[in-house]
Amino acid sequence: MNTQSNAVPESPLDSQVIAPAAISATRRMYWSVQRELWESRSIYIAPLAVAALTLFGFLISTIHLPDKMRAALALDPVQQHEVIEQPYSFAALLIMGTAFIVGVFYCLDALHAERRDRSILFWKSLPVSDLTTVLSKASIPLVVLPLLSFAIIVATQLIMLLLSTAVLLGSGLSVAKLWTQLPLFQMSLMLLYHLLAVHALWYAPIYGWLLLVSGWARRAAFLWAGLPLLAICVVEKIAFNTSHFAAMLESRLSGGAAGASTASGSVLMPPMTQLTAGQFLISPGLWIGLGVAAAFLAAAVRLRRYQGPI
Amino acid sequence: MACIEARGLCKAFGTTVALDGIDLRVEEGRILGLIGPNGAGKTTALNAILGLTPYRGELKVLGRDPWTERDQLMRDVCFIADVAVLPRWLRVSQALDYVAGVHPRFDRAKAEGFLAKTTIRHASRVRELSKGMVVQLHLALVMAIDAKLLVLDEPTLGLDILYRKQFYDSLLNDYYDRSRTIVVTTHQVEEIQNVLTDVMFINRGRIVLNCSMEEFESRYLEVMVNPEHVAAARALKPIHERQVLGRSLLLFDHVDRQQLAALGDVRTPSIADLFVAVLGNQAGAAQGAAI
Numbered sequence: 001m002n003t004q005s006n007a008v009p010e011s012p013l014d015s016q017v018i019a020p021a022a023i024s025a026t027r028r029m030y031w032s033v034q035r036e037l038w039e040s041r042s043i044y045i046a047p048l049a050v051a052a053l054t055l056f057g058f059l060i061s062t063i064h065l066p067d068k069m070r071a072a073l074a075l076d077p078v079q080q081h082e083v084i085e086q087p088y089s090f091a092a093l094l095i096m097g098t099a100f101i102v103g104v105f106y107c108l109d110a111l112h113a114e115r116r117d118r119s120i121l122f123w124k125s126l127p128v129s130d131l132t133t134v135l136s137k138a139s140i141p142l143v144v145l146p147l148l149s150f151a152i153i154v155a156t157q158l159i160m161l162l163l164s165t166a167v168l169l170g171s172g173l174s175v176a177k178l179w180t181q182l183p184l185f186q187m188s189l190m191l192l193y194h195l196l197a198v199h200a201l202w203y204a205p206i207y208g209w210l211l212l213v214s215g216w217a218r219r220a221a222f223l224w225a226g227l228p229l230l231a232i233c234v235v236e237k238i239a240f241n242t243s244h245f246a247a248m249l250e251s252r253l254s255g256g257a258a259g260a261s262t263a264s265g266s267v268l269m270p271p272m273t274q275l276t277a278g279q280f281l282i283s284p285g286l287w288i289g290l291g292v293a294a295a296f297l298a299a300a301v302r303l304r305r306y307q308g309p310i
Numbered sequence: 311m312a313c314i315e316a317r318g319l320c321k322a323f324g325t326t327v328a329l330d331g332i333d334l335r336v337e338e339g340r341i342l343g344l345i346g347p348n349g350a351g352k353t354t355a356l357n358a359i360l361g362l363t364p365y366r367g368e369l370k371v372l373g374r375d376p377w378t379e380r381d382q383l384m385r386d387v388c389f390i391a392d393v394a395v396l397p398r399w400l401r402v403s404q405a406l407d408y409v410a411g412v413h414p415r416f417d418r419a420k421a422e423g424f425l426a427k428t429t430i431r432h433a434s435r436v437r438e439l440s441k442g443m444v445v446q447l448h449l450a451l452v453m454a455i456d457a458k459l460l461v462l463d464e465p466t467l468g469l470d471i472l473y474r475k476q477f478y479d480s481l482l483n484d485y486y487d488r489s490r491t492i493v494v495t496t497h498q499v500e501e502i503q504n505v506l507t508d509v510m511f512i513n514r515g516r517i518v519l520n521c522s523m524e525e526f527e528s529r530y531l532e533v534m535v536n537p538e539h540v541a542a543a544r545a546l547k548p549i550h551e552r553q554v555l556g557r558s559l560l561l562f563d564h565v566d567r568q569q570l571a572a573l574g575d576v577r578t579p580s581i582a583d584l585f586v587a588v589l590g591n592q593a594g595a596a597q598g599a600a601i
Contacts, residue, residue, distance in 0.1 A: 023411075027411060034407075034408070038399070038400070039399055121392065121395040124380065125360075126384055127414070305377075
C-alpha cells in the first residue's frame with residue numbers, strides 16, 4: 001500500500017462540503033429496495049390484482065349470503081365457525097400463494113435481468129456495494145412481500161367483513177354471529193406469525209438458492225434452479241435407494257416445523273394454543289435453513305462482484 | 311498524486327491474454343485517449359480500473375484498489391461503459407431520484423439543468439428515448455456528479471455526428487475543469503484529437519505508444535514528399551509510407567522539422583494516421599485496425 005495514497009490531497013473546504021452529504025447505509029438500502037419495486041411492479045400489482053379478483057368474486061357470492069347465514073345458524077358452533085370463516089381463509093391463502101409465486105419468479109430474475117440488459121454496468125458505476133444490492137434484492141421476498149401480503153390480506157378481509165355486514169343488515173339479519181365467529185384481530189396476529197415464520201424465515205433458503213442461481217446462470221435460470229435438485233434426488237435414490245434429500249425438500253416447501261402447526265387451512269384457526277412459536281424458534285430445521293440461506297446469499301454477493309453483462 | 315497507477319497489469323481469459331503487463335500512469339487533470347483495434351484490451355484495461363474485473367499486477371486508482379474497494383471508489387469515479395446500459399424500464403425521474411439517493415456527490419439541480427437543455431421529459435422511460443437521448447441522459451447524470459475520474463468506453467458508439475459533437479462539446483465546456491481526469495476509448499479518433507491531452511495506443515494487451523499531445527506534435531511529422539526527393543526522404547527512415555493521389559506521404563519519428571521542410575510539405579499527422587503506421591508496422595497487424 002502506497003503511503004502517499006492515504007493522503008488524498010483534499011482541501012479542508014472540499015471535505016467540509018462533502019462531509020454533510022455522506023449517505024448512510026440505510027438510505028442506500030432504501031433506494032436500492034425502491035429501485036426493485038420500480039423494476040418489478042408485479043411485486044405489488046399481482047397480490048393487489050388477486051385481492052381485487054377475490055373481492056369481486058366475494059361480492060357476487062353475497063347474493064346467497066343471507067341464505068347461508070340462516071343455514072349456518074342451525075349448525076353447531078364449530079361448524080358455524082368453519083362456514084363463516086371459510087371465504088376469509090380462502091382469500092388469505094390465495095394472496096399468500098400469489099405472493100410466494102411472485103417471490104419465486106422475482107428471485108429467479110433479480111440478478112439475471114441486470115446482466116441480461118447490461119444495466120449492471122450502470123448499477124456498478126454507482127457507489128453501492130454488491131452486498132447492499134444483493135441484500136436489497138433478498139429483502140423483497142423476505143421482508144417486503146410478507147408485510148405487503150399481510151397488509152393486503154387484512155384489508156381484503158376487512159372489506160369482505162364490511163360487505164357482509166352491509167348485506168346482512170340490508171336483509172334484516174343480525175350481524176352478531178358473523179362478528180363473534182370472525183375474530184379478525186386474532187386472525188391477523190396468526191396471519192402475521194405465519195407470514196413471518198413460514199414465508200420469511202422458513203422459506204429463506206429457497207429464496208437464497210433462487211437468487212444464487214439467478215446470479216450464476218447465464219440462461220434458463222428456471223431450469224438451473226430445479227434440475228440440480230432433481231438430479232440429487234435421482235442420484236440418491238439410485239445409489240442408496242433412499243430419499244432423504246427429497247423428503248427434506250418437501251418439508252422445506254410444505255412449511256416444515258412451522259407449517260405443521262399453521263399449515264394451509266388451519267392458518268387462521270383462532271385458538272392461540274396453535275401458536276408454537278417457541279417450538280418453532282428452537283427447531284434445528286429453522287436455524288439450519290437460515291444458515292444455508294446466509295451461505296447462498298454470501299455466495300451471490302461474491303458472484304456479483306465477478307459478473308458482468310451476459 | 312497520480313490518478314491511475316498500474317504496474318505489470320495482466321489479465322487472461324482462459325488462454326487468451328487480454329492485458330500483457332501494462333505499466334500506466336495517468337496524472338490528475340489529463341484527458342487520455344486509449345486507442346486500439348478491436349480486442350486490443352482497451353475495455354479490459356478500463357474494467358480493471360473500474361473494479362469490474364479481477365487482475366494480476368499492481369493497480370491503484372485514486373489511491374484505492376479498484377477490485378476490493380469498488381463501491382468506495384465509485385464515489386470519486388464515474389463511468390459510461392458503452393451506450394445503452396441504462397435499464398430500459400427506468401424513468402428519467404426515477405434515475406434522478408435513485409442517483410440522488412445513493413450518490414453523495416450528485417448535484418440534482420445541475421442534472422436537471424442539463425436535462426432542461428434537451429427534449430427529454432421526466433416522465434419518459436428509457437425505452438421511449440432515442441439512442442442519442444439515452445446518452446444525453448446518462449451524460450447529464452454523470453456530469454452532475456462531482457467526480458475526480460471519468461471513464462468513457464465508446465461513449466458515442468452508434469450516435470450520429472451531431473450527437474457525437476455535442477457530447478464532446480458539453481464534456482469540455484460543462485464538465486472538464488483541469489482538475490478532473492478523463493479516460494476515453496473510441497474508434498472515432500479524429501473527433502477527439504483536439505480534445506485529448508495524452509494519447510495511448512494499445513494492441514494485443516500491450517501499450518505500443520504513450521505520449522502527451524505536445525510530445526506527439528513535436529515528435530511526429532508527416533511529409534508530402536516532392537517526387538524528386540523521395541529517395542532522400544526514405545533515407546531518413548520514415549516509420550510509414552503511403553501513397554495519396556500519386557504522391558508519397560512519409561511519416562517520421564524524431565526527425566528535424568527543418569530537414570524535412572526541404573523535402574516537401576510538413577504537417578502534424580492525425581492520430582489515426584499514426585495509429586495505422588504504428589500498428590501497421592507490427593507483425594501480423596492484419597486484424598482489421600478498426601478506425
